[in-house]
Amino acid sequence: MSSLIIQGLAYQYNGTEVISDLDLQVAEDEIVCLLGASGCGKTTILKAIAGLIESKQGRISINGLWVNNETHFVPPEQRNIGMMFQDYALFPHLSVADNIAFGLLNSSKQYKQQRVAEMLELVQLSGCAKRYPHQLSGGQQQRVAIARALAYKPSLLLLDEPFSNIDTQVRFELIADIRRIIKAQKVSAVFVTHSKEEAFAFSDSLAVMHQGKIVQQGTPKQLFTYPSSKVVAEFLGTGIYLTAKVLTATEYQTAMGVVHSLVAKPQSSVDGQIYVRPHHILLSQTGEGTAHHRVTVLNRRFVGTRYVYRVAIAEQEIEVAAEYDQLFDVNQLLTIKIMPHTVNFFSD
Ligand SMILES: Nc1ncnc2c1ncn2[C@@H]1O[C@H](COP(=O)(O)OP(=O)(O)OP(=O)(O)O)[C@@H](O)[C@H]1O
Numbered sequence: 001m002s003s004l005i006i007q008g009l010a011y012q013y014n015g016t017e018v019i020s021d022l023d024l025q026v027a028e029d030e031i032v033c034l035l036g037a038s039g040c041g042k043t044t045i046l047k048a049i050a051g052l053i054e055s056k057q058g059r060i061s062i063n064g065l066w067v068n069n070e071t072h073f074v075p076p077e078q079r080n081i082g083m084m085f086q087d088y089a090l091f092p093h094l095s096v097a098d099n100i101a102f103g104l105l106n107s108s109k110q111y112k113q114q115r116v117a118e119m120l121e122l123v124q125l126s127g128c129a130k131r132y133p134h135q136l137s138g139g140q141q142q143r144v145a146i147a148r149a150l151a152y153k154p155s156l157l158l159l160d161e162p163f164s165n166i167d168t169q170v171r172f173e174l175i176a177d178i179r180r181i182i183k184a185q186k187v188s189a190v191f192v193t194h195s196k197e198e199a200f201a202f203s204d205s206l207a208v209m210h211q212g213k214i215v216q217q218g219t220p221k222q223l224f225t226y227p228s229s230k231v232v233a234e235f236l237g238t239g240i241y242l243t244a245k246v247l248t249a250t251e252y253q254t255a256m257g258v259v260h261s262l263v264a265k266p267q268s269s270v271d272g273q274i275y276v277r278p279h280h281i282l283l284s285q286t287g288e289g290t291a292h293h294r295v296t297v298l299n300r301r302f303v304g305t306r307y308v309y310r311v312a313i314a315e316q317e318i319e320v321a322a323e324y325d326q327l328f329d330v331n332q333l334l335t336i337k338i339m340p341h342t343v344n345f346f347s348d
Pocket residue numbers: 013014018036037038039040041042043044045194
């Protein structure tokens with residue numbers, strides 16, 4: 001059974017549609033990430049799932065029960081949903097233990113104590129029960145927030161950019177930790193971010209949003225390797241477009257010669273563009289190849305582990321990264337090669 005089903009959801013703010021005809025499914029124990037640019041409607045979807053807004057179009061089911069459809073609207077407090085937001089949202093005047101116990105209002109004192117101890121152990125903060133939020137680091141506060149959200153065993157967890165206020169140094173450690181905690185509790189989750197790095201690290205499945213719709217859903221690797229549109233290809237990583245003509249199911253004619261695809265894909269159209277990621281492009285000074293493969297270095301940038309070269313080829317300027325130990329000069333003539341890879345072709 002799916003933990004969450006959204007079918008044909010639409011939502012307007014003051015007559016302006018921000019979500020339209022949106023479908024989403026989250027399987028049991030699955031973490032799905034809604035990924036998309038600022039303003040595309042991610043938080044609005046979380047609000048609709050939580051019941052903070054009521055949609056008049058479409059339906060939402062949580063654990064097999066319709067919570068928002070043509071005839072039904074279940075209020076937020078009856079949806080059994082845990083939430084975690086970017087600004088921690090802990091109660092400053094309550095201790096860590098009392099923050100975690102907050103959602104257990106109707107439980108016995110003994111159960112509360114037992115559950116708080118379990119949660120503190122799970123988030124590795126057993127020694128901090130009596131501290132107050134201001135006595136914790138940002139990462140520790142987020143651990144308390146997840147403990148509080150999970151303490152009353154929610155059917156579904158909603159996370160809205162929970163890592164954006166965390167220092168980049170410790171962010172990915174915290175992401176791995178919170179993922180482990182959620183998986184240990186076997187709870188399904190919807191996670192919202194505009195960072196693809198966070199999405200890759202945290203989720204089982206990605207749903208890329210654009211202009212109020214989900215344009216593609218799949219595992220991070222599926223979406224990265226087989227983006228169904230330019231929007232998804234660009235959102236998941238940098239690259240360059242090359243004008244291309246389809247020759248066969250595995251060969252594409254470009255200004256840099258024939259590019260070979262490792263996966264055969266018959267195309268319905270002949271003219272279009274291929275999207276090439278930097279790690280599929282090789283620069284060298286071998287001087288091999290025809291004119292198609294010669295480029296001139298326009299400038300060079302050091303980016304820490306690599307150099308990025310801006311090169312000119314066939315009236316196009318592109319950026320290509322090269323390993324640290326390969327140093328080329330401005331105006332140097334180089335050979336460029338696009339390595340065989342799974343080619344993404346988009347027709348005109
Ligand atoms: N209460 C509101 N009244 C009117 N418009 C709103 C309201 N809340 C959000 N919007 C608009 O709806 C659109 C979607 O907003 P939403 O907050 O869902 O986007 P988001 O993808 O979560 O953005 P971000 O990544 O910046 O948080 C935006 O254009 C926003 O300006």
